[in-house]
Amino acid sequence: MTSNTTTVRPRPAVEITQWDHEADVVVAGYGVAGASAAVAAAQEGADVLVLERTGGWGGAAAMAGGFIYLGGGTPLQKACGFEDSAENMKAFMTEALGPGVDAEKIDAYCEGSVDHYNWLVECGVPFKASFWGEPGWEPPGDDGLQYTGGENAAPFSATIPPAPRGHVPQMADKQSGGEKGGGFMLMKPLTDTSAALGVRSVYDTRAQTLVTDESGRVVGVVATQYGKEITIRARRGVVLATGSFAYNDRMVEAYAPRLVGRPAASIEEHDGKAIQMAQALGADLAHMDATEVAFFCDPQLFIRGILVNGRGQRYINEDTYPGRVGQATLIENQNQSFLVIDEAAYEEAQATPTATPFLRHQPSWVCETVEELEAEMGLPEGTLQTTVEVYNKHAAKGADPVLGKKSEWVRPIGSPVAAIDLRGFTGGFTLGGLRTSVESEVLHVSGEPIPGLYAAGRCTAGVSAGGYASGASLGDGSFFGRRAGRSAAKG
Amino acid sequence: MTSNTTTVRPRPAVEITQWDHEADVVVAGYGVAGASAAVAAAQEGADVLVLERTGGWGGAAAMAGGFIYLGGGTPLQKACGFEDSAENMKAFMTEALGPGVDAEKIDAYCEGSVDHYNWLVECGVPFKASFWGEPGWEPPGDDGLQYTGGENAAPFSATIPPAPRGHVPQMADKQSGGEKGGGFMLMKPLTDTSAALGVRSVYDTRAQTLVTDESGRVVGVVATQYGKEITIRARRGVVLATGSFAYNDRMVEAYAPRLVGRPAASIEEHDGKAIQMAQALGADLAHMDATEVAFFCDPQLFIRGILVNGRGQRYINEDTYPGRVGQATLIENQNQSFLVIDEAAYEEAQATPTATPFLRHQPSWVCETVEELEAEMGLPEGTLQTTVEVYNKHAAKGADPVLGKKSEWVRPIGSPVAAIDLRGFTGGFTLGGLRTSVESEVLHVSGEPIPGLYAAGRCTAGVSAGGYASGASLGDGSFFGRRAGRSAAKG
Known part of the structure; x- marks a missing residue:
């Protein structure tokens, strides 16, 4: 034939x-x-x-x-x-x-x-x-x-x-x-x-x-x-x-x-x-x-900060399976994601073992305050600031009542503070x-x-x-x- | 046959x-x-x-x-x-x-x-x-x-x-x-x-x-x-x-x-x-x-307040096609929605013409402050308060930079304030x-x-x-x- x-x-x-x-x-x-x-x-x-x-x-x-x-x-x-x-x-x-x-x-x-x-x-x-x-x-x-x-x-x-x-x-x-x-x-x-x-x-x-x-x-x-x-x-x-x-x-x-x-x-x-x-x-x-x-993005990195969507809101507990983060980002948040992480946490993550070092991205913005970072990222005034404020308030007590991240991974975000632009990273x-x-x-x-x-x-x-x-x-x-x-x- | x-x-x-x-x-x-x-x-x-x-x-x-x-x-x-x-x-x-x-x-x-x-x-x-x-x-x-x-x-x-x-x-x-x-x-x-x-x-x-x-x-x-x-x-x-x-x-x-x-x-x-x-x-x-x-829910009602998800976050401009609200609620927000609206706006809505009077629900909770309302609704401390705070700050200038609701529908949320439980209302x-x-x-x-x-x-x-x-x-x-x-x- x-x-x-x-x-x-x-x-x-x-x-x-x-x-x-x-x-x-x-x-x-x-x-x-x-x-x-x-x-x-x-x-x-x-x-x-x-x-x-x-x-x-x-x-x-x-x-x-x-x-x-x-x-x-x-x-x-x-x-x-x-x-x-x-x-x-x-x-x-x-x-x-x-x-x-x-x-x-x-x-x-x-x-x-x-x-x-x-x-x-x-x-x-x-x-x-x-x-x-x-x-x-x-x-x-x-x-x-x-x-x-x-x-x-x-x-x-x-x-x-x-x-x-x-x-x-x-x-x-x-x-x-x-x-x-x-x-x-x-x-x-x-x-x-x-x-x-x-x-x-x-x-x-x-x-x-x-x-x-x-x-x-x-x-x-x-x-x-x-x-x-x-x-x-x-x-x-x-x-x-x-x-x-x-x-x-x-x-x-x-x-x-x-x-x-x-x-x-x-x-x-x-x-x-x-x-x-x-x-x-x-x-x-x-x-x-x-x-x-x-x-x-490398989980060792993002578990140590908070992921926020295009409105500066958290949307998932960062300690879950990273594939759930991917689905939530793409399907529920218009493929918009930023990792907000302070310098100490970023440095700590760098020192951890990982199978995916190529997913340890460099910060897109670094600022002294969240207020500055919010402005640099182009987020509406108050959005990221209040997200971090609420996160930090509970984190000081080791809790994340908003999304339930485990206590061991919950720490207030300090200064200097960075954001990594992860939009479209799915x-x-x-x-x-x-x-x-x-x-x-x-x-x-x-x-x-x-x-x-x-x-x-x-x-x-x-x-x-x-x-x-x-x-x-x-x-x-x-x-x-x-x-x-x-x-x-x-x- | x-x-x-x-x-x-x-x-x-x-x-x-x-x-x-x-x-x-x-x-x-x-x-x-x-x-x-x-x-x-x-x-x-x-x-x-x-x-x-x-x-x-x-x-x-x-x-x-x-x-x-x-x-x-x-x-x-x-x-x-x-x-x-x-x-x-x-x-x-x-x-x-x-x-x-x-x-x-x-x-x-x-x-x-x-x-x-x-x-x-x-x-x-x-x-x-x-x-x-x-x-x-x-x-x-x-x-x-x-x-x-x-x-x-x-x-x-x-x-x-x-x-x-x-x-x-x-x-x-x-x-x-x-x-x-x-x-x-x-x-x-x-x-x-x-x-x-x-x-x-x-x-x-x-x-x-x-x-x-x-x-x-x-x-x-x-x-x-x-x-x-x-x-x-x-x-x-x-x-x-x-x-x-x-x-x-x-x-x-x-x-x-x-x-x-x-x-x-x-x-x-x-x-x-x-x-x-x-x-x-x-x-x-x-x-x-x-x-x-x-x-x-009747659009005359929800356009006059803010819709928040199960985390107390806004997720859609309330002046859009209500079917978009339905999709965003069901698909992107786990079918969790609450309408937060103050008494004046609620009363105003009641006086408007509508084809769907049966969708004008009664408030589920009414409080003097958003702080009290947040607690009544069982939302984590600070979540709804900061959502309203950010909304009101911009609303005072007639703007909604977070979701882009048209100026004519943007007004600061005052007191008394109510919430209507719309979870699963799709x-x-x-x-x-x-x-x-x-x-x-x-x-x-x-x-x-x-x-x-x-x-x-x-x-x-x-x-x-x-x-x-x-x-x-x-x-x-x-x-x-x-x-x-x-x-x-x-x-």
Whole structure:
């Protein structure tokens, strides 16, 4: 056949005269969801073929920090001295990742979390039993556990017993400055396991269209390889795992327009194609507006000051998960943020360890008084002054009744005082996608599964409905990726 | 055939042994989009049949206040002494209804707005050439023109020359307290025109599924009528116009979860079915999270005080379109709002005319000082006090540099001072839906039109991508409804 498949419309199986490849389970995409699906399907005895668009395995996962959101009392949590339960984990995820989370998915994910951790360990994913408790996007060294969702901060900590759930695989040379992070050390063992189980993979091969039989069942994939169209028969099922739509401008504009021009923590291959291929079969979607939002400032820095919006008002407790800061900034505060911090706090922050020294920005303005700073920043008279006045009044007593920042991080802002201009310092990736069952079947808009079609990872709507915690994507990608592989293997 | 069509999957035409009805153009839904489509299709010479689920024409439109968002220099705008241009209208809609508006749709809508006004007048829709300039959700009398998007308020008025664009049909007995509003007086002439043109309609008939031929073209509708399934052949095209998904709990939870439990300005028939029927054919969607959000408080009241969030901070200029207040409250401020107003302003508001006297709430707390009020409301010490202090300092000079409320509405807050608890006082309807072309063709996820299928109104993503102005739904529903009818008639 010749090349240039320009449509995502399904191809009727009767038109396929010859299959170039064949397997029980065909997986599109070799990131965390695809690798987990491949391993799980192979463990079920299926003959598995993975199609990967780039020249190698990894996807966005291999470039990620590597957090996997797990809990409910994993061996790593216990080894680090933390108690957790599936119930507390559910309560937190429902609250922090909502509103509108898929309750069935949250239940399955939380109840299966310890088992999933053990499965990852069996696959060879290494975790070091040490906890990183300082502020930061990720540990600067090779510690294996961190708070990554704001569990130990307001407003959640008041009602839900907190536990750290960010599990990060250990990179052997991370302590000594190795370049590859936790995401690589998740993907390397998974793909090694996959290969050991006999999973085959073809690279530079991009899934373009699904093939369906007369009954509507998905029985294969049409892909392009070096400009030529090839056909792959799936005897039992196809698993879609090609990532988010963060780099599909048209889709971002249509569903998550605040993210236009600011994709981050994502890769250009995240073009939403898997979503469209399934939509062409009548697949349902969910939470298409949901986005992870990174805030490009070092937490060691901003936790020691106050973040104010374009009106000079505080808007979030600075000791929470920095991704919550990003979402609050972009979605609730017109992407306007300034960090106000005094010299002593700034200097103190400079002396702390961090994984993100490049996010320690220089002050944009430095003044002797807040009154001067307010004027320099162009804020209306009295706005920043009263914000600092109220903050300082309570901080003198170690309290933050306005936003509930923990006492240990609450200190009156003194002089000299600086502000760092963080307007527009956000970016992220999309979290919405195909609606899937807890067994990772792709659901038709009628509510029924589309026979032969499974999906996992960021081409699906996973555990997040809007809110986010670092590790939720590698978490649900691997968790529901396994289920996709298992379901497909059963056919 | 027997009843109980439980799936939205398309029905193959070859399975239809007998057509119960037949027309050139079949329209599902007899609200504003359906009526406009029916009239336009009939004007093109098509034989038109409208299927309506309820016992009569009207839809949500007939119960609405009746605003139609029009501009660019309509005869009504001119008669009321306002200048406007398509360019200014585009600039405003792009800014206020975004981010992410469909630029092609905005262009078509603004450039065709004067013509559309004239068409409505030709259909018999009456407009009274008088302007209502006081704060309010709608005019208390029968005035025909009002600002309904915040055009004359910050932040838009600083850069885009404002013009009122809320055109409301005149109800003959509205001045004397007639029960039916502008929406009825839009729908009555449209459906009278439709009937005069020979359009047929069948009531108590609910569209359930689309019928497609072997090429994928839509050639009919399967509907239920008194529990029985009936089939309707569409020789040229089908127009979907059955409204939003505000009453489909599953869809609201999946796409716009902040609106769960708070549908408003909508009707129970808005179940998203048309969206799903088209999705089953591979139709694309857009802006599924977008929602209109009403704020259940009388503008005459809240414009005279300040609105503060759960932290005691102001968050919006109180003189803007109240729907913007609703969106800012629900989406950006955790649905937390309090109106702080002094006794003099409260009394003054009580003496003003309004269409919504039932939204003039009693004070929840009344105190001599803001300090006492702050404590009564349970706000952290200093928060509300400094908010009022900063507001009053600038208000003494007639200015509001923090949020830009117009000078005429800015007055220092005195004593006694009250607060009205408006937490959770929001509700609304969904704005997202099928992605359509400017000719109202339903677009497949591949980008191409689905042959024979057209849609308009709130089952489509129209001119809004998130922001809103009153009249945008009757506006784009009628505007793109006409185009849907015309396109379908051409086949």
